[in-house]
Amino acid sequence: NAGVTQTPKFQVLKTGQSMTLQCAQDMNHEYMSWYRQDPGMGLRLIHYSVGAGITDQGEVPNGYNVSRSTTEDFPLRLLSAAPSQTSVYFCASSRGQGVNTEAFFGQGTRLTVV
Amino acid sequence: GDSVTQMEGPVTLSEEAFLTINCTYTATGYPSLFWYVQYPGEGLQLLLKATKADDKGSNKGFEATYRKETTSFHLEKGSVQVSDSAVYFCALMNSGGYQKVTFGIGTKLQVIP
Numbered sequence: 373n374a375g376v377t378q379t380p381k382f383q384v385l386k387t388g389q390s391m392t393l394q395c396a397q398d399m400n401h402e403y404m405s406w407y408r409q410d411p412g413m414g415l416r417l418i419h420y421s422v423g424a425g426i427t428d429q430g431e432v433p434n435g436y437n438v439s440r441s442t443t444e445d446f447p448l449r450l451l452s453a454a455p456s457q458t459s460v461y462f463c464a465s466s467r468g469q470g471v472n473t474e475a476f477f478g479q480g481t482r483l484t485v486v
Numbered sequence: 487g488d489s490v491t492q493m494e495g496p497v498t499l500s501e502e503a504f505l506t507i508n509c510t511y512t513a514t515g516y517p518s519l520f521w522y523v524q525y526p527g528e529g530l531q532l533l534l535k536a537t538k539a540d541d542k543g544s545n546k547g548f549e550a551t552y553r554k555e556t557t558s559f560h561l562e563k564g565s566v567q568v569s570d571s572a573v574y575f576c577a578l579m580n581s582g583g584y585q586k587v588t589f590g591i592g593t594k595l596q597v598i599p
């Protein structure tokens with residue numbers, strides 16, 4: 373079972389470049405989200421989606437764009453990369469409402485902006 | 487809003503020592519509580535969870551009990567191994583609205599032989 377798959381695993385960008393981080397899940401989960409992990413700050417929510425065609429902002433959305441055209445995919449776009457976006461990015465998915473639900477995470481994308 | 491507090495560490499222990507990582511939370515309603523583990527160079531893995539008060543989650547020798555009266559979910563293990571060296575994140579997920587996961591800052595554990 374693939375679970376949540378993120379690509380690429382590593383990326384180096386120059387300031388001002390744009391790129392897309394890919395995320396796909398094969399569990400038919402309704403909810404998907406993107407987090408960034410920074411030292412001393414844990415994981416912070418960037419954007420999330422509760423279903424195809426529906427997205428919303430999290431805690432730290434500036435500089436990022438998302439779309440959800442299918443249930444499976446939830447790409448994260450960096451419009452114009454800045455050094456402050458150097459981080460490790462995690463995609464997560466979970467099924468809909470329910471007491472016993474949990475979030476499944478991808479392996480992460482380590483992004484460096486120079 | 488929701489929040490999770492845990493020590494950042496690092497916590498350094500000798501092999502076979504007892505481990506406690508404290509976690510307290512603030513949340514509305516009745517959240518589910520989790521411990522995630524991140525081994526070096528890897529992603530997040532769910533270690534254990536508890537969905538209601540007094541539930542005990544356990545896995546791989548680790549345990550944590552959902553204490554609503556003290557809003558805590560401390561992680562314990564009786565005898566740590568070198569292979570337990572990792573970063574441990576306490577987290578909560580609220581059942582209302584979007585199921586955002588709120589994380590603590592993560593505690594780095596280093597176990598030395």
